[in-house]
Amino acid sequence: MATVELPARERVERLEQMWQGKPGILGWLTTTDHKKIGLLYFWTTLVFFAAGGAEALTMRTQLAHANNNVVGPATYDELFTMHGVTMIFFFIIPMTTGAFGNYLIPLLIGARDMAFPRMNALSYWIFLTSGLFLYIGFATGNGPNGAWFGFTPLTERAFSPTRAEDFYTLALIFNGISSSLGSANFIVTMFKLRAPGMSFNRMPTFCYAFLAASFGLLFALPVLTADCIYLYLDRIVGTHFFDPAHGGSVLLWQHLFWIFGHPEVYILIVPAFGIATSIIPAMTQRKLVAYPLVAIAELLVVFIGFGVWAHHMYTTGLPTIQVVFFGAATAMVVIPSSIQVFSWCMSMVTGRARFKTPLLFIAGFIWMFVNGGLTGIMFVSIPFDQQVHDTYFVIAHFHYIIFGAAVFPIFGGMYYWFPKVTGKLYLERPGQISFWLIFVGTNLLFFPMYIVGLLGMPRQIYTYPGNMGWTAYNLAETIGGFLTAFGILVCVGNLLVSYLRGLPSGPDPWLGPTLEWATSSPPPEYNFAVIPTVTSAYPNWDPEDREEDVRKLADGVMVLEEGHEQPVVTTADGNFSEVIEMPHSSPWPPTLGLCLGLVFTFLVLEKFFVAGIFGALCLLSLVGWHAKEPQEA
Amino acid sequence: MLALVPLTLLLASCGSAQDTLNPQGPQAKTIASEFWWMLGGCVFALAVITGLLVLAWVRRGSMGPGREPGERAGWIVIVVFGIGVMVVGLVVLFFVSDVHIMGQTEQPAAGSTKLTVRAIGHQWYWEFDYPGTKHAVTADEMHIPVRTPVLIEAQTTDVIHTVWVPQLNRKIDTIPGQNNEIELYADKVGRYRGQCNQYCGLQHAHMSFYVFADPPAKFEAWLRKQAQPAASPTGELARAGRNVFMTGACSACHTIRGTPAHGTVGPDLTHLASRTTLAGLTIPNRKGYLGGWILDSQHIKPGNQMPDINLDGPQLQALLAYLGGLK
């Protein structure tokens, strides 16, 4: 701790020196700065989003007319499989947790980095290599084609003899490592690295959402991984996990997949709830209505989400008593969501709403989420679910949820935090235009799907006859798809132009309530010159506390400029407990990520010996990693 | 209301062949009418939320600075609507659908049906067996007696498929190693379209079928006919065609009862000429299409399990004459 009296400016210089990363490309490769890692995630997931979007538009072009011939069945099957896997595992999860979570959580809780900075970098590099791995499969003609849910026995070797499904199982296992590392990191960060005084009941709702998503991932992913390992063994070694002729069970795959898959749906949207609950208080200049209820609801929605998986299996012939149980659980999971919806709405009604682009996206999100959520409530009715299961009605429902409730807040969040990340203001009018394009586009894209679903159109068909009454709706959907894509381009274009030409934003253009707005834009590498002390759930609306920070800088209290340091607090109450020394930039995470990528590549080629060699290299890089640990503070 | 425009479109387009909202059996009718009730509730709820969002926009400038907005109104709305109304609505929905309606759509009680049809999924066509008869087997076109409860046993020889006739009842999967059952009951004589509803590989899109609900007497006659072995070919040409079939590749994959052809890869062709369509409703069963199918099925249904067959003109003509006589 500071022993000599230094003026404020010298302290800041010293902090800069302590937290400086390496310059140039090397800096990006070896960085452990959560903000840089967040940006890496952001750009990478945006590329995957473009890929998934191109796949979707190709499918929509194929379906624009009856008996169309843009792509054949083989390509079409790869397209919908890749679209699903990409959007879920390589866009939404890494965009919300990876990009938004990484960049924002330390800032929101007044920390200088994530709890395990190198592990954080590692999860990015693994994410990147696992995505490349999957797309190398696609590019070499081995794109998975068994649908994103990969039901057995279709994905068993007997019915899928190529390597396509090996790319599927291995990519999901591989990607799961990245998400698990990230989740553990978020949990520890939010438990231990909060600013002194930020007890659990003062933690931003954004953090509750990410806490729920992280716990969800941590418990759900191992089930998916086990499932994929079984399938890999069935395919490569010839075991019979899913083969009823040899004592296996076909439905085992589905049970395990949906035990992961349903919580996954909430894991996709809960971070978006977090984004919404950040934007609403700032844009309405009022505290969120019923904050404690919302925080609990965010946790509950994921928790109950673990108990509803069999509602994806109503048509498999499960015993009645079992499906009825899951019907009741499905009804229960509605309540936490409806609490949140009414809280958001009432906060907007009773606040001073400023309908700038971020709030427009949040209003749009609420509308889309309620729309998709209401048709979701229809699935409480098991007979109705069994009627429309696997039709376009379900496609419409979950796209209202996933696009409407996860992607809309992502766009809203991009606009909202753009000034923080770049220090520039975005252009408001094109921003609002992009919102309306996307809102009209997605409704034109997804609403007709409800109708064709009710008219009996199954999902995952590459073509359909012209006399079914489906054609006009499909054409409308295709037009909506392209309109949506255009809106997204306007949005991304706006952000690029604003980045180059935007007016300076200053640290706090929205008068935001949370700590990220208390530091400069973009934030310095050490985030906060003084670790803030928190006395409410809206710390940036406590002017005396923030003035106190300035005095503390002059006095050298909680500046921690002696090293690469970070205070740690008690888990529940957020009382200051000790100062720890944090690790610095490191070449090992990308090295380990690369080696692991090669392990999986040789596994898919069934060159187990070479895979073993790279496995050994992975262990060696771990040795290198731990050879240099930060010293005790 | 934004939601009402497509709603009227929806009503206008009712009546197509696989329409869940144009039900023709008791189970599908109950499900459809429940849907309309649920839709009413959803439109109401969406209207409430839309109203709140509009209200927020209307009031956006009305609150002056300085005053801290209260939470009371918010809490009341959350507790009354978000919890109270929702819980009541969900409890009602749960009991009506999952206790009351489920009783009708679940697997029928043993002995409550008059006829059993086994629907066996194959990549990518449907085999329909009539257990209890002497081997009546057909493909992609099931016949049932009208106003008679029929038990469907859903099974598969390969991957998971789904038996679904939206106008009659909800769907049921065919799971390897498992027998799933539902009831089909048609109120009116007619033809109902069904389609495989679980992604099952390349030609999932062309795995449709018809259910013909016939008057009982007509059905009985049909079934008696289907149980008989194939008609012997009459005439020179047809006999030559039979030869082509038995000596060529066809008999390795297809069964024609009453002949040495016992293949089980493709559909039973014993009474092929009594069907109206071919290959999962992909093409009509007419001479030109049938010839095209035999020579070039991979073009018509890419990836299906029947290879293109090389035949010269006379062979094909003979074969078509033979197949055309399999009434």
Ligand SMILES: [Cu+2]
């Ligand atoms: Cu099928």
